[in-house]
Amino acid sequence: MTFWKRSRCSSWMVIAVLLLGGLTFSMMQKPTLGQGAPATAPAATQAPAAAAAPAPAAPAMDVPLDLKPAKAPSTDDLSKGDPGGTMTGTVSDVIASDTKKGLTLADVVNQVGQNRIGINFVWTLVCGFLVMFMQAGFAIVETGLCRAKNANHTMMMNFMVYGFGLFSFWVCGFALQMGGGAPYSTLGGVNSLNSEFAIPLFGKMWGLWGSHGFFLSHAGSYDVGAMVMFLFQMVFMDTALTIVTGSAAERWKFAAFAISSIFMGAITYPIFANWAWGGGWLSQLGNNFGLGKGYSDFAGSGVVHAVGGITALAVSMIIGPRIGKFSRSGKPHSMPGHDIVIVLTGCFILAFGWFGFNPGSTLAASGNGALRIGSVAVNTMLAGATGSFGALLYMWMRYGKPDASMSGNGLLAGLVAITAPSGFVNTIGAAIIGLVAGVLVCISVEFVDRVLKVDDPVGAISVHGTNGLWGVISVGLFADGTSNYGGTWNGVTGNVTGLFYGDASQLVAQLIGVATLLGFIFTLSYLVSWIIDLVVGQRVPAADELEGLDIPEMGALCYPEFVLKQEETSVAS
């Protein structure tokens, strides 16, 4: 039997090594010239010919156009219906600014511009709606991984974090985050968000926070583009907040949760997001210090997930473990959740929502290299799959069974890790990043449980914290130098390129981001949680915890018709 187990284990390892080897070999094949070359190369070769030709006269913009060649369908034709779809959406649908004068070239050009921004608005909004739906995924994943006696409390935290976060982000979070980063060219500029508070230090300007856009009314922020940006950034912020509710579940006082969430949505998250996305100092590491294209976090492995995971670690340390989680000798006990069906269903909802999270972070589906959305989506899909595969393989080899909840966490870990690099890597890189994340989440869960002895009922610290940091680092390793979304990234000309493709400085920028997340975000989150603990108290009374938080905290059971198993409270080793 032992031999059989060993040989089976060896077979798995051989398969894994072959797979990794093959993937690594394929990844190391440099893109051939042309694939990675900037699109300006052909234009440069044509430049002399173009220079030799006489410049054509500029077309008159305000002269009515001859529309006959466009062959607009007649009213009679349209009255018969258009089953083939060939007569709908023609020159007849381009609006003339002066109907008496007729359609001019100026009208057409304006329409083209509005179409581009319109496409980008709709894309960004729809992706934001998908990300908003991830709240439902988080809610049922966390609730399913908790015990039935705490189900109402866990669901309510996930439900209300949406409102608390939205409110605080509207009041000041959005302004602090994005109030100084304009122009946001894919959304029409949003030029009102152009005031960044920065301090001069060592001969450079260090952007710290934005200062336009409070209440979405201040300093010209009552603006259509600002509204789209707000919606998209708000649902990202809320994702970070909901990570903490998982790690602190089953013993967090609801009032403390509310205060903590409001502070995080108003201050903690927006400050780091400004540094990375709103024109702050991290994003300027390329411009100011020549480090790659500055700290690059495409969709938020660091900004969203690591901020959430590191805050979760700080809160979990202060709250302490659940009663019965550790014996007197410090040995951890398994406290299984109550519904693996909703856990895995929630994981699928999250994977679905991630197609808004990552591809939507282009903030565009038209112009600025935005057609890379297909690549971003496929990278997202791949890393999630290899993440679940990595976790499944690890658990199967180590414990002899493919663990369902860890497979789900592996999927999420892969998705978290690919979030930052999704816009900069190829599919081979994405598959490796996801696979590593799947294994990493299992090792991290064991480390947090057995070594740190920090109680994290859902594995949020490992899924989002550990793999958020891995995602940030992986940009500096795997970015393949084929994308920059419009010529520059963080204001630096050229493509984002990692160590494996020739630019070590990008990795250093990413490492400085990691140091900031650990050093600044943990310290801030810990101090705030400490103060909340001193003033309000973070933890529920022991009697309430043993009874389950549904009645003491929420006043109603989630499953009133269930007969709940009596809690075993012994902590003897």
Add this chain to the structure above:
Amino acid sequence: MKLVGLLMALAGWVVPVVALTQTQSLAARGAAAVLGILVSLVGILVVVNGEHLKHAIWKR
């Protein structure tokens, strides 16, 4: 001791940021970043967490 751990975590952030301004060498900046991350991790996982473990609920 918790404050010492927090100061270590903070120092782990400040070290690579200051190094940015003091040297042009990529290797030195990279080394400072790695050093900063390690200092922060020790401050968080060993010092701060160690202080919590001293008074852990399961030891009472």
